[in-house]
Amino acid sequence: MANFNTHLNGAFMVSGVMSLTVYKAGLIDDSGFIMCVVLGTIGGLLPDLDSDNSTPIKLGFNLASFVFAFALVMHWRSELSLLALMALWLAGYGFMRYVVFYIFTTMTVHRGVIHSVPYMAILGLGLTYLSYFVLEISLTASWFYGLFLFGGAMVHLLLDEMYSVNLMGMRMKRSSGTAMKFYQHKDKWWYLLLYVILALLLYFAPPFESFWQQITDPAPWTKLKLGVLPTMIENRL
Template sequence: MANFNTHLNVAFMVSGTLSLTVYKAGLIDDSGFLVCVALGTIGGLLPDLDSDNSTPIKLGFNITSFIFAFGLVMHWRSDLSLLALIILWLAGYGFMRYVVFHIFTTMTVHRGVIHSVPYMAILGLGLTCLSYYGLHLPLTTSWFYGLFLFGGAMVHLSLDELYSVNLSNMKMKRSSGTAMKFYQPKDKWWYLLLYTILALLVYAAPPFEMFWSRLSDPSAWAQLKVGILPELIKSMLQ
């Protein structure tokens, strides 16, 4: 299985390259470019959320615990004394960092349903719906956000599968097939739930035809073709 640094670096490079491509094609703006790079990189770490000792889950719960504690203090800052606010801060952080984290790690198994294609598709489509319906972002931007998150996750799963091949004597390791999975008989009821949620999200998602029409517009790729090489190199080729 690929380690944290490999997942982080490869997801960043892939998402950065693709983000630059759609940016130069005029399909996203400056802020959209930065968000797509960030989402693709985050997506490259998401499948390891079910690993109790993984860096992403520890970092994620640490950040979430701080935000949760900060939110509690900000909400009650005018009504409680200083001592009560300090106790609330510590209690809120401790609840998220230790109680919720313990429950989450107890209920999840590494390379379980979270480490699967349908789960990552749910996260990607969910982000698309949230961006379009909740944040009222443009349709093209919303689809790119969801696709970059999902694409980063697919980079993660692909790396794990590649690392399951012993290249020295060209044989499969025992971990082969446990990363890029769509279904497991032992978790059939979980997968039934996942595919039900996924079907509902597909039904509720913004019109994909409009996004595809924008993506396949020849004018966008003509713009990319013009700016793909530096002027010096283009003049040398002429």
């Protein structure tokens, strides 16, 4: 399968090109462009969260542990003494970094249900929900954020499938078919749960019709077409 750098660079390049496209079409603003690149790149690392020793899972849990400890201290900063806050900080960090991390790695298997299309779709929709309903970001940006996170994850899965082919011998490796998964019979109950959650998220999702009408409107793409080539080249053509 592809390594960390391949996933990182692949997701960054694809999300960068796609973000520039919708940005030049006027569908997202400056901050939206940056967020789409970042989220697409993060999405390219998400499927390896089920790998106990992968760089994404270590970085992710380190960051989550810091954020959790910081949130605890900020919540209790007025009620507790300095020493108590220090102890709370260390306890919160240790709980997330070692206890929760151990439970997570024990319950997950590399290239299990996390390393699948429906799981990544749930994460993408979850981000759309968070952006639109909680953070109150615009409908268009919220959908783009979720789609870019999901798209980055699809780049990851596609790269893993590409690396499962032995091009020299023109044969499939043993890992073929274990990346871009929609279902595995041995995990049928987990997949049933995933698809139920996915169906509910789709049913109650932020209005997609308005988003679809905006991205299918010819005006943004006409604007993009006019700005594809440098002005000097366009004039010569």
